[in-house]
Amino acid sequence: MDYPRLLAAAERAARATTGQGRVADYIPALASADPESFGMAVATVDGRLYGVGDWERPFSVQSISKLFTLALALAHGGDGLWQGVGREPSGNPFNSLVQLETEHGIPRNPFINAGALVVTDRLLSLTGDAAGAVRDFLRQESGNPLLDTDAEVAASEAAHGHRNAALAHFIASHDNLHNPVEAVLEHYYAHCAIATSCRDLVLAGSFLARHGARADGSRLMSRSEAKRINSVLLTCGTYDAAGDFAYRVGLPGKSGVGGGILAIIPGRAAVCAWGPRLDRAGNSVAAVTALDTLTTLSGCSVF
Amino acid sequence: MDYPRLLAAAERAARATTGQGRVADYIPALASADPESFGMAVATVDGRLYGVGDWERPFSVQSISKLFTLALALAHGGDGLWQGVGREPSGNPFNSLVQLETEHGIPRNPFINAGALVVTDRLLSLTGDAAGAVRDFLRQESGNPLLDTDAEVAASEAAHGHRNAALAHFIASHDNLHNPVEAVLEHYYAHCAIATSCRDLVLAGSFLARHGARADGSRLMSRSEAKRINSVLLTCGTYDAAGDFAYRVGLPGKSGVGGGILAIIPGRAAVCAWGPRLDRAGNSVAAVTALDTLTTLSGCSVF
Amino acid sequence: MDYPRLLAAAERAARATTGQGRVADYIPALASADPESFGMAVATVDGRLYGVGDWERPFSVQSISKLFTLALALAHGGDGLWQGVGREPSGNPFNSLVQLETEHGIPRNPFINAGALVVTDRLLSLTGDAAGAVRDFLRQESGNPLLDTDAEVAASEAAHGHRNAALAHFIASHDNLHNPVEAVLEHYYAHCAIATSCRDLVLAGSFLARHGARADGSRLMSRSEAKRINSVLLTCGTYDAAGDFAYRVGLPGKSGVGGGILAIIPGRAAVCAWGPRLDRAGNSVAAVTALDTLTTLSGCSVF
Amino acid sequence: MDYPRLLAAAERAARATTGQGRVADYIPALASADPESFGMAVATVDGRLYGVGDWERPFSVQSISKLFTLALALAHGGDGLWQGVGREPSGNPFNSLVQLETEHGIPRNPFINAGALVVTDRLLSLTGDAAGAVRDFLRQESGNPLLDTDAEVAASEAAHGHRNAALAHFIASHDNLHNPVEAVLEHYYAHCAIATSCRDLVLAGSFLARHGARADGSRLMSRSEAKRINSVLLTCGTYDAAGDFAYRVGLPGKSGVGGGILAIIPGRAAVCAWGPRLDRAGNSVAAVTALDTLTTLSGCSVF
Structure with a gap:
């Protein structure tokens, strides 16, 4: 595939969304992001x-960190994880608490907040x-030794973390x-507040495109396990819009309210838009548009 | 791929599930099925x-008929369909009525009963x-002119159809x-009560493996549309176990309480187990096991 | 108690609510009511x-008819009724369907629509x-032989009765x-569409003030049964505002979207405002205000 | 009324329930109660x-303490309280979190745990x-200067207080x-863990029977306010069985998992069974039976 041409087209489409959507503002540290930034x-x-x-x-x-906590928890601890967290889509935000209640404290999947707390x-x-x-894995795969938690963001999350x-x-x-509870929340805020770039994330996520193999060639998990993480990404990775994301983009992916989306083209590549x-x-808005453009032009969706 | 060998292995695995699960018995016409039948x-x-x-x-x-009502409604009427039905997973059975209530009568997706009624x-x-x-499409694609609604099953569905x-x-x-309402229910029961075989269904479903092209080479829908139906199948096609099916099998598929599952290997083949x-x-139980075996041995999941 | 003075004060307070609230308009037959009518x-x-x-x-x-269907069903059939319908408040409208689902088709109480269908x-x-x-009971107690179902209203309810x-x-x-189902709905619409007046309703409802004795002195039900119906009226009789009605008015009462409220002062009187x-x-709005005024001035709430 | 005779009959009925029901055991301090104790x-x-x-x-x-926190919050702060907590029955336990979610963090009433936290x-x-x-009010009304929080119970509640x-x-x-949050929880556990007796509670609750007047003749609240608290007790005071309690007993009342129920006969008396x-x-079980017996024999229900 001619990635330079595809990236250029994706960027044009993404930049045309100027003015659509809103920067996350539930914590000051996120609200200060430049709304017109775009990278891929x-x-x-x-x-x-x-x-x-x-x-x-x-x-x-x-929330993109939830992909890595899931992968590392499975790599280190195996399938037992699924006794404490499900892998079904969660329906809609409204239902999350009902489901937690009716399903006896077992969150629906590892990518809703409740599930990510269990995985953490x-x-x-x-x-x-x-x-x-998580931080060490991201550093090793990306080769970026400076990658770290933004302490200000983590503190801000904790201060607004009643939910x-x-x-x-x-x-x-x-x-x-x-x-x-306090320790789990502290680690949860710390891995969500890691500052990273599209460059770092595609390198760190490539093990899923390589069917489980790390950057250094060692194996993080089996081929089957990597495929299975991809399936959870596709069905649950983009909040309550997983169906729509699968419909439009057709790739496993994980989004975060920082504005990034990391997607996997199995066997070929990792892509990140922000x-x-x-x-x-x-x-x-820009990242979904960019990824939609890329899969439409290249025909590289999994379907 | 060596399909004869794969089918033989899948059948062995499926037959080993003898005794697991229960034949649907909410209507007498289904309850009489031989529990140990298996075909693929x-x-x-x-x-x-x-x-x-x-x-x-x-x-x-x-419910496998819902795949065909969806495809035909989109082929004949286009994207306007999505104004009356969503394409997000529904979470769990418990929520279906709640969601219909909170989402103003717009069913979550075309494969839950509520959504299939809207599509019908x-x-x-x-x-x-x-x-x-639906019947005519199945006849034409399968070349089976005898394929038809089982009137006894349709009548039985209607008689037990309060829900x-x-x-x-x-x-x-x-x-x-x-x-x-009465007309919609009548057509709904009639297409759900069609009697068909694995043979008929793989031929009728092949348009999704061929990216929208029918058996005679004519086009039912565009390549994009066919991919999008596959994405809805993967995220919503197996009731409240869509996440688990994606995790285990990793193919778009649609199941029915008659015991069949029709799955798509995009660009390659349609598969049906029963x-x-x-x-x-x-x-x-047998069909999921058979499909799981097939994708595990062949590595042909979409992930 | 000086009822003429109390009624005059209640009417003044009720008339001062001019312009507040909206006439029910889900069926044309109700929408044509004069919004400024008031009677007590x-x-x-x-x-x-x-x-x-x-x-x-x-x-x-x-819905005031639901009080009479409940009383007659208990008088004729006894406590077995409570196996098919509960007597707990229903929380809020949103939950009615959830509750029906989670509680296996047993409606919460006889005054939500689901419960009234079971009682009917x-x-x-x-x-x-x-x-x-119901009609015959209302005629006998009120002495009004012309009291009857308004066929136009009943037909209109049926035509808009999908819910x-x-x-x-x-x-x-x-x-x-x-x-x-069809027979139950027909009778439900027929008793809800009875046309009646404040005069008729206070006479027909007096058996609850008389602890179970009818107008002719015969006994419809025991003292205990009458008290128990009053308790269900107080906890469930005014839709999702039962708590607020008990707080403001403090009497057992049943309201209807025709604008009437029939309330009971146990041992003393029946009161109806419209x-x-x-x-x-x-x-x-006017009826709640009138009843609030009456109990505040007279101190006749049950608390 | 011949209270000695009524109490003797109530005790007989209560003692006949031996073996029914289970002592609360979610914290060790409660589980050690003698199951066959009974007082009134x-x-x-x-x-x-x-x-x-x-x-x-x-x-x-x-939870009987919730009656006193409500009364004191209203007495000291007035009606503004109702902006942060409703006064409608909550339906059933399942719904509590859903309701809190859909109703934007405003608990349904002051007697579910969520509402009591807001009142606290x-x-x-x-x-x-x-x-x-709360402790000082109970001491003053009961004349029992030794009445106090059981520190062991409070600590046990806190240790098991994730919900x-x-x-x-x-x-x-x-x-x-x-x-x-931490301060609210500490005070909540402390007032729930007060150790008190039937004797203390009837004296402390008598202000509601006296329409707002305290033991020393001073006024805690107006007649209207006292009546309104009684209405909230009747519609919401016994968890999700408020409708059934009103049906069987017919008095405003508040229960606690310690096994006590404090009920009010407006204008006449306060009654407590344990x-x-x-x-x-x-x-x-014993307290409901005892109160049911008392109102059935005396005819003193509010209906």
């Missing part, structure tokens, strides 16, 4: 790297340092956390 | 056809005979049906 | 009758003519109706 | 005091010491708490 990068399985726009500029990884809890038990494990605290206590009331303005489901 | 067929895009076991024996198509309604407006349109009647009236109370015993989500 | 009547247990304003003008009884069904089994039984049909089919799907403009919960 | 007391508005069985033996007041928060703002205000912590954080996420075994709704 591709890393192919054979080692090529492409980028356009602000592709090397750091932004807040936010397990990774904390497995490694002793959940946020550190996540409610979820964590609720899960704990169902005996589905192994560590203290733009801070979000649609009502919390996905970046 | 593959139709490749280059015209080869393979089968094992009871692959030519008719069973009740049930639109297809009825577009063709004047929704059930006939579907409740859904239809509820949707009508939100002005989201264009035809009388066994009457159902798991708690309503999917055939 | 009191019938004491010792046989006195008082009225002000339009107290002898007929209006559509609507039982009364139909007990009497062969549920709507006729009630949905509820009835849903209950039937849980095997909680003994008669055909005004077509409704608040958001579906209760008459 | 009456305090009349003219100053007489009666008791049977273990009527002077302390038990954990638990307001009382904390009004007095600087919410638990102390209440979840509710508090959730309410805080909707900006409906004015004090820190027995540790609870039914599925969390109300004392």
Whole structure:
């Protein structure tokens, strides 16, 4: 595929969305992002790297970190994880608490906040340092030793974190956390507040395009496991718009309210697009448009 | 791919599930199915056809017909369909009525019963005979002129149809049906009660593997449209176990309580497996096992 | 108590609500009511009758008929009724369907539509003519032989009745109706469409003030049963505003979207107020105000 | 009324329930209660005091304290309280979180845990010491200077309090708490863990039977306000069995999982019954039976 041409076309389409959507403003640290920033990068399985726009500029990884906590928890702890968290789409935001209630504190999937708290809890038990494990993995795969948690963002999340605290206590009331609520929340905020770029993320996510193999050739997980993570990404990775994202883009992907979306073209490449303005489901308007353009022009969706 | 070998392996795995799951018994006509029946067929895009076991024996198509009503409604009426029905996973069965209520009578997706009623309604407006349109399409693609609605099954569905009647009236109370409730229900029961076989279904579903082209080479829909139907199948096609099906099998597919599952390997083949015993989500135990075996051995999942 | 003075004060307060609330308009027959009509009547247990304003003008009884279907079903059939319908408040409108779903087709109480359908069904089994039984009871107690169902209103309800049909089919799907859905709906619409006046209703409702004794001195039900109906009226009689009505008025009462509210002062009197403009919960603004004034001035609330 | 005779009959009926229900065991401190304890007391508005069985033996007041936090918050702060908490019945336990979600963090009523947390928060703002205000009020009205929080119970509640912590954080996420979550929870546990007896509670609750007047003749609140608290007790005071309690007993009342129920006969008396075994709704089997017997024999229900 002619990635430079595809990235140029995707950027043009993304830039044409100027003015659509709103920058996340529930914490001041995110609200200050430049709404018209845009970057996009591709890393192919054979080692090529492409980028356009602000592709090397750091932004807040936010929920994209949930992809890495899931991968690391499965890699270190195996399938037992699925006893504490499901892998079904969650329907809509309204239902999340109902589901947690009716399903006895087992979150629907690892990518809603409730589920990510459980995964963080397990990774904390497995490694002793959940946020550190994510950070170290991102550093190693991207080769960027400066990549780190933005302490200001993490503090801001914690200060506005009553809802996540409610979820964590609720899960704990169902005996589905192994560590203290406070520790789980601290690691959760720390890995969501990592500052990273499209460049870093395509390199760090490439293990899913390479069917489980890391940058250094070692194996993080089996081919089957990598495929299965891709399936969870496709059905659950973009909040309550997973069906729409699959319909429009047709790739496994994980979005974050920092405006990034990391998507996988299995067997070929990892792609990341970033733009801070979000649609009502919390996905970046520019990034969805860019990825839609890329798959439409290249025909590279999984379907 | 060596389909004969794959089918043989899949059949062995499926037969080993003897005794697991329960035959649907909410209507007598389904309860009488032989629980140990098993059949499986593959139709490749280059015209080869393979089968094992009871692959030519008719069973009740049930919800698999929803795939065809969706395809025909989109082919005849276009994207306007999505104004009356969504394309997001529905979460779980419990939520269906809540969601219909909170989302103003717009069903979550075309494959839950509520959504299929809306699609049937639109297809009825577009063709004047929704059930006939589905039946004729299945006959033409399969080359089986005897394929038809089983009148006894349709009558039995209607006689036990209070829940579907409740859904239809509820949707009508939100002005989201264009035809009388009674007519919509009649066509709905008629297309769900079509008797068909694995052989017929792989031939009829092949247009999705051929990116929209029919058996005679004419185009039912564009390449993009066919891909998009595949994405809806993957995220919503197997009731409330769509996430699990994607995780285990990794193919777009549609199941029915008659015990069949029709799955698509985009660009390559359509596959159908059948066994009457159902798991708690309503999917055939034998068919899921057979498809899981096929994708695991062949590596042909979309991920 | 000086009822003439109390009624005069209540009328003044009610008339001062001009312009607040909206006349029910979901069917044309109700929408044509004069919004500024107001009437109020009191019938004491010792046989006195008082009225002000339009107290002898007929209006559509609507849900107030549910009080009489409940009383007659209990009088004819006894406590077995409570196996098919609960007596707990329903929370809020949003939840009604969820509750019906999670509680296996047993409606929360006899005064939500779902519950009234079950009570109508039982009364139909007990009497062969549920709507006729209600009409005859109202005629006998009020001494008004002309009191009858308004056929136009009943037809209009049926024509706009998709939501009630949905509820009835849903209950039937849980095997909680003994008669055909169509028959239950017909009787339900017929008793809700009875045209009656404040005068008729206070006479017909007096049996609850007289602890179960009818106008002719015969006993409809025991003292305990009458008290228990009053308790259900107080906790469930005014839709989702039962708590607020108890807080403001402090009497057992049943409201209807025709604008009437029939309330009971146990051991003393029945009171009915009517005004077509409704608040958001579906209760008459003028009638609530009038009853609030009456209990505040007289101190006659049950608390 | 012949209270000694009524209490003797009530005790007989209560003791006959031996073996029914289960002692609350979610915290060890409650689980150790003697299941066959039973006490009952009456305090009349003219100053007489009666008791049977273990009527002077302390038990954990638990949710009965919510009656006093409500009364004190209204007495000190007035009607503004109702902006942060509703006064409608909550339907069923399942719905509590859904309702909190759909109703933007405004709990349905002051007697579900979520609502009591809001009331505790307001009382904390009004007095600087919410638990102390409740304790002091109970001491003054009962004349029992030793009445106090059981520190062991309070600590045990806190240690098992993930669910209440979840509710508090959730309410805080909707900006409906004015004090820190930790402070609100501490005061909530402290007032729920007060050890008190039937004797103390009938004396402390008599202000509601006396229409707002305290033991020393001073006025805690107006006649109207006292009546309104009684109405909230009747519609919301016994968890999700408020309708059933009104149906069987017909008095305003508040229950606690310590096994006590405090009920009001407006204008006449306060009654408290206690027995540790609870039914599925969390109300004392013995206490409900005793109160049912008392109102049935005396005809003193409000209906």
